[in-house]
Amino acid sequence: MADPLDALRPLMAAHSPPLHAILVPSEDNHQSEYVSERDKRRQFVSGFTGSAGLALITMNEALLWTDGRYFLQATQQLSDRWKLMRIGEDPTVDTWIADNLPSEAIVGIDPWCVSVDAAKRYEKAFSGKKQQLFQLSSNLVDEVWKGRPAAEASPVMVHPLEFAGCSVQDKLKDLREKLLDENAYGIIFSSLDEVAWLYNIRGNDVAYCPVVHSYAIVTIDSAFFYVDKRKISSEVQTYFSENGIEIRDYSTVDSDVSLLVSGQLNAGSKTNDDTGKQLKSNKIWIDPSSCCLALFAKLSADQVFPQQSPLALAKALKVICIYCFFFLLFHCPCQDFLYFFFNLNVMKNPAELDGLKKAHVRDGAAVAQYLVWLDSKMQELYGASGYFNEPQGEQERKSPDEKLTEVSVSDKLEGFRAKQEHFKGLSFPTISSVGSNAAIIHYGPEPNTCAELDPDKIYLFDSGAQYLDGTTDITRTVHFGKPSQHEKSCYTAVLKGHIALDSAVFPNGTTGFALDVLARTPLWKNGLDYRHGTGHGIGSFLFVHEGPHQISYRPDARNVPLQSSMTVTDEPGYYEDGNFGIRLENVLVVKDADTEFNFAGKGYLGFEHITWAPYQKKLMDLTLLSPEEIEWVNSYHSDCRKILAPYMNEKEMEWLNKATEPISNSA
Numbered sequence: 001m002a003d004p005l006d007a008l009r010p011l012m013a014a015h016s017p018p019l020h021a022i023l024v025p026s027e028d029n030h031q032s033e034y035v036s037e038r039d040k041r042r043q044f045v046s047g048f049t050g051s052a053g054l055a056l057i058t059m060n061e062a063l064l065w066t067d068g069r070y071f072l073q074a075t076q077q078l079s080d081r082w083k084l085m086r087i088g089e090d091p092t093v094d095t096w097i098a099d100n101l102p103s104e105a106i107v108g109i110d111p112w113c114v115s116v117d118a119a120k121r122y123e124k125a126f127s128g129k130k131q132q133l134f135q136l137s138s139n140l141v142d143e144v145w146k147g148r149p150a151a152e153a154s155p156v157m158v159h160p161l162e163f164a165g166c167s168v169q170d171k172l173k174d175l176r177e178k179l180l181d182e183n184a185y186g187i188i189f190s191s192l193d194e195v196a197w198l199y200n201i202r203g204n205d206v207a208y209c210p211v212v213h214s215y216a217i218v219t220i221d222s223a224f225f226y227v228d229k230r231k232i233s234s235e236v237q238t239y240f241s242e243n244g245i246e247i248r249d250y251s252t253v254d255s256d257v258s259l260l261v262s263g264q265l266n267a268g269s270k271t272n273d274d275t276g277k278q279l280k281s282n283k284i285w286i287d288p289s290s291c292c293l294a295l296f297a298k299l300s301a302d303q304v305f306p307q308q309s310p311l312a313l314a315k316a317l318k319v320i321c322i323y324c325f326f327f328l329l330f331h332c333p334c335q336d337f338l339y340f341f342f343n344l345n346v347m348k349n350p351a352e353l354d355g356l357k358k359a360h361v362r363d364g365a366a367v368a369q370y371l372v373w374l375d376s377k378m379q380e381l382y383g384a385s386g387y388f389n390e391p392q393g394e395q396e397r398k399s400p401d402e403k404l405t406e407v408s409v410s411d412k413l414e415g416f417r418a419k420q421e422h423f424k425g426l427s428f429p430t431i432s433s434v435g436s437n438a439a440i441i442h443y444g445p446e447p448n449t450c451a452e453l454d455p456d457k458i459y460l461f462d463s464g465a466q467y468l469d470g471t472t473d474i475t476r477t478v479h480f481g482k483p484s485q486h487e488k489s490c491y492t493a494v495l496k497g498h499i500a501l502d503s504a505v506f507p508n509g510t511t512g513f514a515l516d517v518l519a520r521t522p523l524w525k526n527g528l529d530y531r532h533g534t535g536h537g538i539g540s541f542l543f544v545h546e547g548p549h550q551i552s553y554r555p556d557a558r559n560v561p562l563q564s565s566m567t568v569t570d571e572p573g574y575y576e577d578g579n580f581g582i583r584l585e586n587v588l589v590v591k592d593a594d595t596e597f598n599f600a601g602k603g604y605l606g607f608e609h610i611t612w613a614p615y616q617k618k619l620m621d622l623t624l625l626s627p628e629e630i631e632w633v634n635s636y637h638s639d640c641r642k643i644l645a646p647y648m649n650e651k652e653m654e655w656l657n658k659a660t661e662p663i664s665n666s667a
Contacts, residue, residue: 041145
């Protein structure tokens, strides 16, 4: 296949005006982290398959920016025609352009694939040398991409109320109240998970993400859904009609935003209330981080209301709605209802939170069953000492004709999950990695090139699933032979950080930026660290990475305080290039903490872990664990044993009992 660089540069030179460079981001029209195959333009031009990255192509150079999760992977995948730019270590792309391209240089961008925030950052950096961010009328990568995958017409599905927990009408009512509070007439939604959450729909347009390529526009008295109408069945059409939402073709969002701007966007049906009469404003709310430049360009400066989407926090908190209120009123015991009533301000949607916890129990059972199977197969095929024991002598392979690979065992794990209730697929490609591959933070094994399992090397698996009632994400690191003392020390440092974050108690108003250090401190004491964030939100049968909150060292982790009922992962790690990688990950729910005092009346928060799978005691250096940390492990393992027991057969339960036996410093 010809190098795309050689096809793109003539188009850049022939363009009117001629382009000094083009930017090729990872994102699609909706600024998604994970995109469909036809939207993987940056991957097509560079060969780099990581989920995060930005390519810059000039007439003489090709550069790719990515973050610390992908440094090692990018060095392996990029050809010598590309230069890797390490985010956090090298100049940012806007700074590099300003410093290296000539004055008045023209940089082309597809305005549908760049957010308002990103565009403004570029324009500010370019202003000093009068460089120009030029909005292309067509995407040049699409013009040279022969055999680009076609758009599929996967059906839109209604997400049952028993799992969504809150009706569309109640969500729209709450949204319109927020519009009135901000004196805004309408709002444009571009983020796929926000559209799916607002309208209680799901789809299959993006692998591992149950979303639909779509937009939404909501005004004080109308609502619109922009989608390929081939995806709409008669039942789904009826569902939208009953909820007062008009379905329009995906491609008309462009012209409809123009109508919205001029006050001419009219719906066939409107709400029955008179909220619109309370407002005399033409302000349009957009989220600058997700709204694309193409739609933003249609809004006048005095008309746009650029603020974070009101759904971002609502989706993360999922505060109880009217439907749930009455459900509890008629179905809960009196004392339970009173508890819920007096805690509405901090209570997560019961259906979503309960479903998320149940999904993690079933998912933990699948992971435990997988470990039982894998332990047995490693001993059977490779003569490994196994999950519990260290070898006394040399390990001899027993079955040279059969082997386990990173992909074959990953498929087996998916098989265990597929047997669980409400399973709909994986939530991201499983990271199944042995030895040096585990040092590649977001390693993706391929059938033809993946490694064979080795009892003498660490094995790390980071995986998750989509269930109708929740999304899961878990990482465990194991060794089936004799781990070195260095590996044990590193594993224990990661475990200590994992426990420290899980055990944290902190005042309301604390951000994930402030907590990130807790997970790193045990590693820092040994001069170790990791190049990724420590925690991300997680959706409810939606994206495995959900904002707006996070636990990270990155400055934007300062923006959103953690709040009761948010979900967030706890996943410190350590990666030694060419040798091994270690990561431990649970999903946590932020909850109110019961503290003896309440300084300044702030109220305090803590975490509840909802992920259940044992940690390997063989990898722990118990001399490095404090009594409190050992107590934490024992308590977690005790709960793990009780919670997973109903899902285990006799052999699996015997293994789980042994895996969760109490430990002590004298062990």
